[in-house]
Amino acid sequence: MLTLVGKDQPGIVAKITSCLYESGCNLGEASMTRLGGNFTIMMMVKFDGTPEALESTVGPIADSLELRCHVDLIEGNLHRHVEPNVQVSVYGADRAGIVCEVTGTLAEAGLNILNLESDVGGSEENPIYIMRIEGVTSQEIEKLEDALAVLAREKNVETRISPIDVMMG
Amino acid sequence: MALMEILVYPDPRLKQISEPVEEFNDDLRSFIEDLEETMRNGPGGVGIASPQVGRFERIVIVDVSSKPKIKHHGRLILINPEITAYNGFAVGREGCMSVPDYTGNVVRAEAIELAAQDEYGQEQTFEMEGYEARAVQHEMDHLEGLLFLDRLVSRRTDLFQRKAYKKAGSKK
Numbered sequence: 363m364l365t366l367v368g369k370d371q372p373g374i375v376a377k378i379t380s381c382l383y384e385s386g387c388n389l390g391e392a393s394m395t396r397l398g399g400n401f402t403i404m405m406m407v408k409f410d411g412t413p414e415a416l417e418s419t420v421g422p423i424a425d426s427l428e429l430r431c432h433v434d435l436i437e438g439n440l441h442r443h444v445e446p447n448v449q450v451s452v453y454g455a456d457r458a459g460i461v462c463e464v465t466g467t468l469a470e471a472g473l474n475i476l477n478l479e480s481d482v483g484g485s486e487e488n489p490i491y492i493m494r495i496e497g498v499t500s501q502e503i504e505k506l507e508d509a510l511a512v513l514a515r516e517k518n519v520e521t522r523i524s525p526i527d528v529m530m531g
Numbered sequence: 532m533a534l535m536e537i538l539v540y541p542d543p544r545l546k547q548i549s550e551p552v553e554e555f556n557d558d559l560r561s562f563i564e565d566l567e568e569t570m571r572n573g574p575g576g577v578g579i580a581s582p583q584v585g586r587f588e589r590i591v592i593v594d595v596s597s598k599p600k601i602k603h604h605g606r607l608i609l610i611n612p613e614i615t616a617y618n619g620f621a622v623g624r625e626g627c628m629s630v631p632d633y634t635g636n637v638v639r640a641e642a643i644e645l646a647a648q649d650e651y652g653q654e655q656t657f658e659m660e661g662y663e664a665r666a667v668q669h670e671m672d673h674l675e676g677l678l679f680l681d682r683l684v685s686r687r688t689d690l691f692q693r694k695a696y697k698k699a700g701s702k703k
Binding site for chain 2: 409441442443445480496526527528529530531
């Protein structure tokens with residue numbers, strides 16, 4: 363797993379992936395996104411060499427883009443997607459604690475989070491926190507719904523939960 | 532009855548446009564039986580289109596009756612189907628027997644009106660909504676060589692806007 367983080371600028375993805383391709387890598391699943399002015403990349407890379415060798419392959423281009431680079435040896439499981447069956451949406455006035463309260467409640471109610479994205483919007487004076495979670499649960503959705511309703515009341519956040527019903531055609 | 536092999540992307544034949552059915556004969560009905568068996572054999576399959584098994588004719592089968600708490604018309608054999616009206620929009624998650632191990636969010640009309648023939652050539656019309664309308668639109672896309680991959684929207688796209696869209700639509 364190749365992780366790259368640094369100040370955002372145009373061309374990061376193209377330059378990094380060209381370097382990897384020219385070095386004989388094959389890319390797997392990736393998440394690349396801009397978070398608060400930083401560009402972040404987490405990317406599965408298939409590479410016939412040690413993590414250190416991959417790091418030194420990417421090193422020069424990462425340095426030139428002022429990106430910090432990190433490589434972890436992982437087992438790459440492709441073709442084994444776990445499908446989410448629940449989506450949760452949360453927003454409210456920003457404050458410390460929203461994420462841990464919501465995810466703690468969901469974990470206790472039996473949700474396994476597969477994907478979480480959050481943004482801070484609003485103005486600098488009145489920031490709002492917006493979070494979207496996809497996960498999988500074997501529990502009835504009502505159980506999660508009830509737990510979130512309590513949280514929404516006590517912690518003053520808006521929550522919505524809905525099933526993800528995949529149409530398989 | 533026999534199970535047929537499902538074409539899997541990147542098989543280029545999935546991008547082919549299918550031809551209208553002209554003859555409503557026993558060969559057609561026997562093929563439809565096999566197509567239905569193939570659909571029901573797929574994991575969770577609620578619809579199938581003829582080009583998915585390599586027969587490039589405008590034939591779609593949809594049956595969402597196994598899903599609880601939704602409106603539906605039961606088993607639908609749709610030949611030469613045409614959507615005559617689209618209403619509202621909804622985002623929903625789709626997968627496809629021709630695209631294993633991937634699902635994605637797709638925007639579809641929330642409700643449609645549909646004209647099609649049955650396996651004897653009889654004209655029929657339907658009004659449908661929600662999950663069933665989504666399944667029909669997904670399968671009809673196959674007839675045009677389109678996959679749900681051609682219509683993906685971001686995972687960030689709000690899955691909860693359906694009611695808001697409906698409200699906006701009803702004001703018209």
